[in-house]
Amino acid sequence: MSTPDFLTSAKRTITLEASAVTNLLNHLDQNFIDACQLMLNCRGRVIVTGMGKSGHIGKKIAATLASTGTPAFFVHPGEASHGDLGMITPEDVVIALSNSGETAEVVTIIPLLKRMNAPFISITANKTSTLSKTSAANLHIGVEEEACPLGLAPTSSTTAQLVLGDALAIALLEAKGFSAEDFAFSHPGGTLGRRLLLKVSDIMHTGDATPCVTSGTLLKEALLEVTHKRLGMTAVVNSQSQLIGIFTDGDLRRSLDNNVNLHNSLIDDVMTPNGTTVTADMLAAECLQIMETKKINALIVTNETNQPIGALNMHDLLKAGVI
Structure with missing residues (x-):
C-alpha cells in the first residue's frame, strides 16, 4: 500500500x-x-x-x-x-x-x-x-x-x-x-462574564482600608499611610475631604531623584495634583484599560462631589479575574 x-x-x-x-x-x-x-x-x-x-x-x-x-x-x-x-x-x-x-x-x-x-x-x-x-x-x-x-x-x-x-x-x-453585557449575563461563570459584569464597587477597598491623608501632612507620615494600606499610593484631600492629589510609588521615586527631604517636606509638594480617578459604578474592565493606557498601577475611587470613597490596584483586578 x-x-x-x-x-x-x-x-x-x-x-x-x-x-x-x-x-x-x-x-x-x-x-x-x-x-x-x-x-x-x-x-x-x-x-x-x-x-x-x-x-x-x-x-x-x-x-x-x-x-x-x-x-x-x-x-x-x-x-x-x-x-x-x-x-x-x-x-x-x-x-x-x-x-x-x-x-x-x-x-x-x-x-x-x-x-x-x-x-x-x-x-x-x-x-x-x-x-x-x-x-x-x-x-x-x-x-x-x-x-x-x-x-x-x-x-x-x-x-x-x-x-x-x-x-x-x-x-x-x-x-x-x-450587547456584550447581555452576553455576559448568559456567561457569568467565565472570564468574559467577570470582565463585563464586575464593577469597581465589587472589588474596591473602602472605609479605613482606603489610603488617605490631608493636605499639609508631612511626607514621612504619608509614606506610613502608603505602607500600612499596601496599595502603593494614597489620596490627598483638603479640609472638605475633596481629592486634591495622589501620591504614588512613582512620586516617591521622583522625590528621591530630586533629593527631597523625606522628614520635613509636605505631601503637597510632591504629590501629583488631582490624579486619575474612577467611579464606583464603572466596570472593572474599564479600570484595567485606564491603568494600561496611563501606565499606572492604582486608582482612587471618588463620588459625585470628588471625595475619595475607595481605592483599588492592579492586584485587585488580577485577583478578581479581570486580567
Missing part, C-alpha cells in the same frame, strides 16, 4: 467545505428574512430538531441562539414522537434540519406542528422535499458535494448547516441590539 497523502486529503476537504459555505451566499433570499422575522416575533422559544449529524449541528445552533439572546433548546425528533412533543407550544418556532428534507423522524412530527399552529423553518439541501414544501420558510444550503469521497458521511452539508445557523443567530443578535 502506498503512503496516504494526508495533506492532500485535508486540503481537498477544507476546499470543498469552504466552497459549500461560500455558496450559501447565492441561496440567501426572502426565506432567510422570513425565518428571521418568525424568530424575532416568537413569543415562546425556538425549538431546534434534527436526526443524526444534523441533530448534533442542531444542538449547537440551539446553544448559540440561547447564548445570544434568543431562548432556544434542542428536541430530539425521535423522542418528540414519544412524548417530548409536549415541550413544544403554539407560541414556539421550530427549526428542522435535514439534508434530504425527508428524514422520517422529522417528517412525522410535521402534521402535529401544523395542528398546534407552531410555525417551522426548514434547513435542507432539497427544495422539493416534504420539509421544504411544508415549512413557513425554507433555508436552502445547496450543497452538491460532500467532502467525504464516498459521498456518504455528512461533511460539507453539516458545515453549511452550522454556518447558516450562526447567520440566523447573529442576524437576530443585531436586530435585538444584544
Whole structure:
C-alpha cells in the first residue's frame, strides 16, 4: 500500500467545505428574512430538531441562539414522537434540519406542528422535499458535494448547516441590539462574564482600608499611610475631604531623584495634583484599560462631589479575574 497523502486529503476537504459555505451566499433570499422575522416575533422559544449529524449541528445552533439572546433548546425528533412533543407550544418556532428534507423522524412530527399552529423553518439541501414544501420558510444550503469521497458521511452539508445557523443567530443578535453585557449575563461563570459584569464597587477597598491623608501632612507620615494600606499610593484631600492629589510609588521615586527631604517636606509638594480617578459604578474592565493606557498601577475611587470613597490596584483586578 502506498503512503496516504494526508495533506492532500485535508486540503481537498477544507476546499470543498469552504466552497459549500461560500455558496450559501447565492441561496440567501426572502426565506432567510422570513425565518428571521418568525424568530424575532416568537413569543415562546425556538425549538431546534434534527436526526443524526444534523441533530448534533442542531444542538449547537440551539446553544448559540440561547447564548445570544434568543431562548432556544434542542428536541430530539425521535423522542418528540414519544412524548417530548409536549415541550413544544403554539407560541414556539421550530427549526428542522435535514439534508434530504425527508428524514422520517422529522417528517412525522410535521402534521402535529401544523395542528398546534407552531410555525417551522426548514434547513435542507432539497427544495422539493416534504420539509421544504411544508415549512413557513425554507433555508436552502445547496450543497452538491460532500467532502467525504464516498459521498456518504455528512461533511460539507453539516458545515453549511452550522454556518447558516450562526447567520440566523447573529442576524437576530443585531436586530435585538444584544450587547456584550447581555452576553455576559448568559456567561457569568467565565472570564468574559467577570470582565463585563464586575464593577469597581465589587472589588474596591473602602472605609479605613482606603489610603488617605490631608493636605499639609508631612511626607514621612504619608509614606506610613502608603505602607500600612499596601496599595502603593494614597489620596490627598483638603479640609472638605475633596481629592486634591495622589501620591504614588512613582512620586516617591521622583522625590528621591530630586533629593527631597523625606522628614520635613509636605505631601503637597510632591504629590501629583488631582490624579486619575474612577467611579464606583464603572466596570472593572474599564479600570484595567485606564491603568494600561496611563501606565499606572492604582486608582482612587471618588463620588459625585470628588471625595475619595475607595481605592483599588492592579492586584485587585488580577485577583478578581479581570486580567
